[in-house]
Amino acid sequence: METRELLKWSAQVKLREKSKQEVRFEHGHRMCAGCGAPTVVKMVLMATEYPVVVSNATGCLEVSTCIQDYTAWKTPWIHTAFENAAATLSGVETMYRALLKKGKMPENVKFIAFGGDGGTYDIGLQSLSGAMERGHDMLYVCYDNGAYMNTGIQRSSATPLGADTTTSPAGSANPAGKLQVRKDLTRIMGAHGIYAAQASPSHWLDLMTKVKKAHQIKGAKFINIIAPCNRGWRTATDNSIELSRLAVETCYWPLYEIEDGKLKVTVVPEEKKPADMFFKPQGRFKHLYSPGNEGMLQRIQAEIDRTWERLLKESEQAC
Amino acid sequence: MGKVVAVTGNEAVANALRQADPDVCSLYPITPQTDIVQRFSSFVANGQVQTELLNAESEHSAMSAAIGAAAGGGRVITATSSQGLALMWEMLHIASGMNLPIIMPLVNRALSAPLNIHGDHSDGMGARDTGWIQLWSENAQEAYDNTIMSFRIGEHTDIRLPIMVCMDGFIVSHSIARMEYLEDDEVKKFIGPYQKVNPLLDLEHPKSFGPLILTDLYHEYKRLQHEIMGRVKNVVLQVSDEFGKLSGRKYGLFESYRLEDAEIALVILNSAAGTSKDVVDELRDKGIKAGLLKPRLFRPFPYVEVGQALKHLKAVCVMDRADSFGGYGPMFMEISSAMYQADGEGRKPKLINKIYGLGGRDYMPHDARKVLLELNEIAKGAPVGAVKEYIGVRE
Numbered sequence: 001m002e003t004r005e006l007l008k009w010s011a012q013v014k015l016r017e018k019s020k021q022e023v024r025f026e027h028g029h030r031m032c033a034g035c036g037a038p039t040v041v042k043m044v045l046m047a048t049e050y051p052v053v054v055s056n057a058t059g060c061l062e063v064s065t066c067i068q069d070y071t072a073w074k075t076p077w078i079h080t081a082f083e084n085a086a087a088t089l090s091g092v093e094t095m096y097r098a099l100l101k102k103g104k105m106p107e108n109v110k111f112i113a114f115g116g117d118g119g120t121y122d123i124g125l126q127s128l129s130g131a132m133e134r135g136h137d138m139l140y141v142c143y144d145n146g147a148y149m150n151t152g153i154q155r156s157s158a159t160p161l162g163a164d165t166t167t168s169p170a171g172s173a174n175p176a177g178k179l180q181v182r183k184d185l186t187r188i189m190g191a192h193g194i195y196a197a198q199a200s201p202s203h204w205l206d207l208m209t210k211v212k213k214a215h216q217i218k219g220a221k222f223i224n225i226i227a228p229c230n231r232g233w234r235t236a237t238d239n240s241i242e243l244s245r246l247a248v249e250t251c252y253w254p255l256y257e258i259e260d261g262k263l264k265v266t267v268v269p270e271e272k273k274p275a276d277m278f279f280k281p282q283g284r285f286k287h288l289y290s291p292g293n294e295g296m297l298q299r300i301q302a303e304i305d306r307t308w309e310r311l312l313k314e315s316e317q318a319c
Numbered sequence: 320m321g322k323v324v325a326v327t328g329n330e331a332v333a334n335a336l337r338q339a340d341p342d343v344c345s346l347y348p349i350t351p352q353t354d355i356v357q358r359f360s361s362f363v364a365n366g367q368v369q370t371e372l373l374n375a376e377s378e379h380s381a382m383s384a385a386i387g388a389a390a391g392g393g394r395v396i397t398a399t400s401s402q403g404l405a406l407m408w409e410m411l412h413i414a415s416g417m418n419l420p421i422i423m424p425l426v427n428r429a430l431s432a433p434l435n436i437h438g439d440h441s442d443g444m445g446a447r448d449t450g451w452i453q454l455w456s457e458n459a460q461e462a463y464d465n466t467i468m469s470f471r472i473g474e475h476t477d478i479r480l481p482i483m484v485c486m487d488g489f490i491v492s493h494s495i496a497r498m499e500y501l502e503d504d505e506v507k508k509f510i511g512p513y514q515k516v517n518p519l520l521d522l523e524h525p526k527s528f529g530p531l532i533l534t535d536l537y538h539e540y541k542r543l544q545h546e547i548m549g550r551v552k553n554v555v556l557q558v559s560d561e562f563g564k565l566s567g568r569k570y571g572l573f574e575s576y577r578l579e580d581a582e583i584a585l586v587i588l589n590s591a592a593g594t595s596k597d598v599v600d601e602l603r604d605k606g607i608k609a610g611l612l613k614p615r616l617f618r619p620f621p622y623v624e625v626g627q628a629l630k631h632l633k634a635v636c637v638m639d640r641a642d643s644f645g646g647y648g649p650m651f652m653e654i655s656s657a658m659y660q661a662d663g664e665g666r667k668p669k670l671i672n673k674i675y676g677l678g679g680r681d682y683m684p685h686d687a688r689k690v691l692l693e694l695n696e697i698a699k700g701a702p703v704g705a706v707k708e709y710i711g712v713r714e
Contacts, residue, residue: 051522055387063531071527076519079529080386080413087380090373091345091387091395096520098342098371098393105520127383130376 006216010209018046018208022074029072030064034237036227036244037061037143039201041114044141044225045075047208048215050110053096055089057119058082060150060229061143083123085113086131086140093136110215111138117158118148121185132192132220139214139221142185145229153232153284157183160252161303162296163284165232170287176296177287181303189222190258196222197257197266202245206255206266213257226253234283246278251308262318265311272308275301321499321566328459328491331498332398332424332484333358335466337368338506341422342393342513345373345384349403350436351488352426356398378403382410382421389419389481390528392518394470397421400488401428404442408449414481415450415544417528418516420473421481423451424466427589427640428488429678437679438488440588440641443617444649450544452482452551453618455588457574460498462486464568465615467501470510471558477550479516485617487590489679501566509565548619555616572621574613575628577603581610583694584629586654587638588614591675591682595638598687602695609691620653626661629654632668633698636690640676647707648672669697672707686711 024045031038037060045052056062056079065072066079080088089111099105115124120142128140147165148154155168161181164170168178190196195217199207207225214221226247228240235243247253248267252275255267279285279300288296326334333355336344344363346356362368373388375381381397389395399407404425414421427443429435443453454469456462465484473482486492501509515521519528532540552572559570576596578584585595592613602609612628614620629635635658639648646652651672658667673690676682690710697703 053519053522066527066530068530068532068536071530073527074525076522076525077527078387078390078519080383080417081409084380084383084410087375087383088387090380091343091384091389092391092519093387094343094345094371094373094384095388095391095393095395098369098388099391099520101369101371106522109520109522126376127380130380133376134374 024074026072034230036240047211052110055113057085057115059116084127085115087127089113090131090136113140117144118156121158135219142224143227149232186224194220199225200244249273250278263314265315329354331459331463337362340368341396343388345381347381351492352400378406382407390519392515394513398424400426401442411449418479425483425485426492435678444641456486459496475554490590576611578610582608582633584610595687622657626657630661634669634694674709
């Protein structure tokens with residue numbers, strides 16, 4: 001689809017109308033109340049106007065949506081293990097091509113893998129990188145909630161600097177929580193020469209346009225989507241969209257895309273809010289507001305500023 | 320009528336895979352298997368097969384992709400050795416748990432550490448409990464024949480299980496031997512078209528593969544796997560019988576060599592069985608009633624039939640080219656189980672266990688002779704020394 005047509009699609013699309021389309025991820029699953037991940041999945045599938053085959057890494061989404069005799073998925077769906085949603089789907093997609101070649105499958109079937117940040121940034125990185133490099137016609141969606149939430153909030157390489165998790169706890173010897181900055185996976189995926197983007201459910205049109213665009217591109221695609229987890233973030237159950245909006249507006253979670261090696265910021269907040277507005281409501285950062293941790297807060301703000309400035313600069317250069 | 324050739328085991332197996340023309344080949348190189356996937360890649364590049372090739376970035380992903388492809392609904396192959404199989408271990412259970420008939424030649428090689436690329440059975444024995452069918456092969460001909468039969472066995476609708484075809488690294492994979500190919504059209508007809516069972520790529524009837532099943536039904540699910548394994552033996556016999564009619568080469572659950580009137584015997588897998596048969600003949604000429612049993616179907620293990628075949632003997636040595644450290648050799652444990660269950664008049668053969676040939680250490684006729692002569696003494700009443708012992712060790 002041409003850019004102009006995509007813009008036209010974006011201009012016309014109505015969330016109310018979209019929500020009336022056939023639901024392929026049904027209610028009745030067992031995700032926690034207030035979890036951001038099912039919203040992300042619904043939005044991705046709403047923007048997928050094709051037959052679709054889904055692969056799922058082991059994780060919250062997987063264990064809560066397909067339990068013997070029950071499935072929330074009205075699409076063909078496969079889960080094999082934790083670290084290999086991409087490799088598994090690459091096999092399905094290869095079989096699809098083998099059968100398509102023999103006239104045994106229809107054209108235009110889409111393939112989407114869903115994995116959490118643990119299954120994507122950490123244990124699944126090799127499998128993801130391999131599948132993307134091979135150029136399978138598939139979209140990998142990471143729903144990033146910033147820790148191994150399914151096993152009880154352990155630190156992953158997506159966990160933000162300063163977060164208190166069960167394996168990076170803030171304590172008397174280390175009052176700061178996680179001491180390392182998070183891995184910049186979206187840019188790593190962009191370095192594969194594929195379409196890579198970052199999105200947020202708060203900015204649903206931006207998210208859906210990116211998914212729509214990804215499906216127009218033949219080959220491997222990656223979209224990283226923030227998905228608040230009230231259990232791990234220690235927040236309320238009614239503000240996952242509000243928090244994901246704050247993540248964007250503080251530039252903690254910038255919205256951008258990388259296409260043909262060129263980076264483009266897709267949403268520039270009208271007013272860049274201080275990081276505190278995203279960090280302070282979350283229990284996992286509570287310790288940062290105790291005396292002695294001021295340096296951490298400054299480091300966090302500096303990291304965000306540095307990353308955001310760099311993105312803007314690259315985005316301007318690409319224009 | 321087939322064509323007589325002089326080829327390596329790897330070339331023979333690669334040609335069996337070519338003749339099967341699978342839909343997807345997911346691959347990753349590892350010595351000594353690499354030669355198979357290299358050859359297969361050239362078949363793809365030259366249009367000799369219609370297969371889609373998937374160059375995975377690890378064996379874990381190669382098996383994951385094979386699972387995805389097989390779930391999709393088509394014929395899938397891969398191949399591996401040693402560390403590669405070890406890296407696949409997690410996924411081997413998932414392939415069998417999902418009843419996906421993936422065909423995988425396993426070119427047997429030692430496991431690290433220390434690093435060693437040569438042939439022993441540690442890899443295959445380590446995958447004993449993964450729910451895969453295992454066929455073991457003495458030479459290139461058997462590896463070729465087993466590979467062709469494996470499509471019919473694994474894809475049989477009574478079982479639908481993944482299957483590994485084992486042959487010795489280097490000793491068979493890289494040695495040129497005389498063997499006979501079947502014609503391409505004969506193999507195509509014998510294997511037949513792939514039969515889909517609940518394919519994931521049936522878009523009209525969406526299915527969920529790989530659900531969470533907790534305490535309520537997991538146990539029942541595993542019993543089902545056990546029951547399906549129980550049907551494999553008959554499928555192997557039926558397919559082998561049909562293959563025998565096509566090729567003139569007879570295969571059973573195991574091979575009995577001069578066993579019926581024997582008093583002593585070796586139980587030994589793969590290439591070393593060939594060496595041992597020569598020594599059995601030599602001792603027979605000297606009036607020693609020696610015999611040999613070479614297992615072919617190791618998983619599921621045909622306990623009753625093996626027990627029946629060995630129960631009349633006075634002494635048996637189970638030869639293991641792998642060790643279960645702190646236990647007996649893996650084959651010895653199976654034979655012990657088979658003999659304990661075997662019905663008889665209460666008299667059972669004395670059993671000893673020798674560990675030989677690890678990391679490709681040569682197994683020579685004098686090794687077989689020494690063991691058989693020791694068995695001969697035990698048969699005459701000499702006491703059993705160590706039950707388990709390493710042989711061919713440089714002291």
